[in-house]
Amino acid sequence: MPSSTVISLDAMGGDQGPPVVVAGVRAYRQRHGGEGVRFLLHGDETAIRAELLRCGLDESVCEVRHTDKVIAMDEKPAQAMRRGKGSSLWNAIEAVKLGEAGAVVSAGNTGGLMAISKLILRMSAHGLERPAIVASWPTLRGVTAVLDVGANVESDAEQLVEFAIMGEAFHAAVHSHGGRPTIGILNVGSEDMKGHDEVREAHRILRADGAGLNLDYKGFVEGDDIAKGTVDVIVTDGFTGNIALKTAEGVARFISALMKEALSSGPMARAGALLALPALKRMRQKIDPGAINGGPLLGLNGIVVKSHGGADAKGFGNAIRIAVDLARSDYLVKVSTSLQRLTTVLEQSPALVEPVTEPAQ
């Protein structure tokens, strides 16, 4: 573990800006100690200092870097890129590029964060249009990392394999802390012949070279394997991943609404709910979005963590926790080594990336 880890924060990002970001630093320190972790806070100095005072944090932990300029939550990515230079978001990312910080956390405009991160840090993965977003999904067995859940609408076989490499390194750094995560590719069935060309080709590459890439590849998994926690990392294109994630959120809200309705449907049910309340509250925490807040953007030459715009201090604190775990791990080196090895593997076995010609089953 390095003697000091520096995390760069976009203090103006999110629906509330400094009050949540600074309280998030406090929440992180209360929960995780935060020894040896310092912060660079980019944004309005007066507003930030007022919050630091309120939270009892001083300059030895939180260094303020003033800027007046802020990117609005509703600015388009192209606009954010054009006029973003010198903004709190821009400066926060630049601190990673300059080596002043090991990671950046922002609750700001997602499109702007993606575009400016890509511009400043550049992609490390080959051919990705945008950084991949990884979701940490609560399951019956722990947490499964699902990626990509939103940025890359179409992904070829090589990109799916890159997702496997990045997702595995992420899970090892943040959720299994150095263990060897297992990997699956999301498909409509578990037989080798199922699915479209891209997933079958990625499956072939991982089957053949998973060991060479030091990946524990388990094969195809289906939609219901996500919540089961069948594997630690699930790889899919951004279109399918985004729809799976939002479908799951919708179903969770639907069941929660039905449960609320059921538990208030009469005096007996209401009395029962009252008795079971503490247990039900503990259950809710297991699927609380705040507890799993913090989605890293993978595939960049640097660590960027996106917090939900509406996250509270506890949620922002969790995004900081993910950034610290990634910054302190060998994540970037591991991914870079594996991506280089993948390039060699694909060059040496060109047959592997030719289109699969057998008819789909």
Added chain:
Amino acid sequence: MPSSTVISLDAMGGDQGPPVVVAGVRAYRQRHGGEGVRFLLHGDETAIRAELLRCGLDESVCEVRHTDKVIAMDEKPAQAMRRGKGSSLWNAIEAVKLGEAGAVVSAGNTGGLMAISKLILRMSAHGLERPAIVASWPTLRGVTAVLDVGANVESDAEQLVEFAIMGEAFHAAVHSHGGRPTIGILNVGSEDMKGHDEVREAHRILRADGAGLNLDYKGFVEGDDIAKGTVDVIVTDGFTGNIALKTAEGVARFISALMKEALSSGPMARAGALLALPALKRMRQKIDPGAINGGPLLGLNGIVVKSHGGADAKGFGNAIRIAVDLARSDYLVKVSTSLQRLTTVLEQSPALVEPVTEPAQ
């Protein structure tokens, strides 16, 4: 409503065969009256007659068509097609082709049912590799039909429009009983520029010609719109649809397991659960797979309804209900007219089916 509706049943299909199929007929009649509905039961005469006697059903309602031959639940589609002739599944479908029955219900081998249905009845929709499967999804506002959920892994724009036509006619016949269902295309965002070429092109066709096809097209919807019930019919390719459906099933089971754990986590919680039990049971019924069992295979020249292999009598009865509603409606005529109109629309405006060339957003 015709004076008599005949439903053809594969009495040997499913995990249990005649006991569930015949009890399913009784369950359907108990729940829906079943006046003017007769059944043709294909399979082992002795076994079927024993069940008819047990259920108090006679020849005026249930006509038995004997055959010794049965397709096993685990036979591959190609094998089922090769040796399927004369089997209970084959004969049940053939009765629809011959005009003896208005619809067929089978809880048998899905792959075999698809392959033999396609062989005997032929596809009505253009270019589909296999019939589309539609899922009836319980939502906050009623039931949303989602298709395709499994058979066609890749779908071009024209096929997505065909799913819209078939899904709308299905919803009108079974869930909104003649109303004008609203339609959405599943995508990663609601803006016109989001998603891949196929969904954007289908969106353009439906935007331009939804009115000409007499469809109430509302635009793109996202994953969480499924359980919200934002629209009545949601169109997607079989890969995404299958993964969304199974992801949702997984999440529902995950929450159900957490709830069970929470409600048995101590004496207070257990007492609360006991009091709230009737309300919780009513809630479970709303998401009970049996209550929503019965997935029609769409795109065929005839009505084929698949029941889950493990469905109980109530579940099989619900699949019969769907088959009866479809057989008594103008579903087949409506779909056939719309598909013809679509062909004309696409021929007259060839520009519409050219690939979209703008960059994806």
